[in-house]
Amino acid sequence: MQSQPHVPGFNVRWSDAEGSQNEEQAGARGFRRRRRNRHGRGLRGELMLPTLPAFRTRSERFDDLVLDSAERLQDMWGKQLDGVLFAVDEIPPNLEQLVASGTSAPMGSYTPGGKGEAPMITVYRRVVEQACGTREELQDLVHDVVVEYTAEMLGVPPETLDPVYRRRYQ
Template sequence: MQSSHHDSGFTVRLADPDAPLDVTGSVPARSFAQRRRNRHGRGLRGELMLPTLPAYRTRSDRFDEFVMDSAQRLHDIWGKPLDGVRFAVEEIPPNLEQLVADRSPAPLGSYTPPTEDEGPVITLYRRVVEQACPVPEELQDLVHDVVVEHTAEMLGVAPETLDPVYRRRY
């Protein structure tokens, strides 16, 4: 794969394992990710966790799955009114330092109304939700409740009418 700047004769050639040898007859150097072990032979020989094990997914991956499951559940119940709604996950809310300085609680999520360019966005703040959850086993329920609350705010209905099991699990 070659890339060249149109003004000068400068070209860049990225290493391609299937590419023929260069003019010096040497094999292009492999990147660190392609090497199995480090140069002293002491590196990892394989993956630490197999993809089939539960610990393979990170906390962030699990949180994203919780948000997508909740959004899919609401979409299955309500359908058309939720078309075009984007669900996003951010680590922390913007201006968190100012919220802490004012001693006000950090929001668990936010709703951004639609603009001319894009539809409505419901954002959950992963770190804040994880901190607010007293028991890790209840994280999925709390995530679902936050999604329901902000979706209800968007639709202008009560959260109990949006999802019949809202806050009935704990």
């Protein structure tokens, strides 16, 4: 391997002094020069095709659930939700202090807008995922969290914001 082509005669080799002579005599190539892995299989392609549902990651699917809930509320409430930002964050800030004090972690937060900033509703992915067992429960809980914090922002009860709020559990 030539590392600096502008300096004539400067070469760097990736092999040890004793093993390089034996490998060169035997005709074997070094590990870095192999085109296949040690089991002879070579590089593989994508494990999942983009058309299959498993191609998307859990965080991407969670983002889609939050987006679906936000779009549902936007369709029902229209202009009152114009300019509201919906965000997904992994964990709430200061989670260590919350756990140490014995307080349960919030599933989301509402940040009011001010001085040119739009109001923001944030859903904490890890907290919501840990509270659910199945995908259906996750979808319902994500929607309920979005509805709760949107209702807090608008100053109305969550039941008036969305008629199916918490009715799926009964």
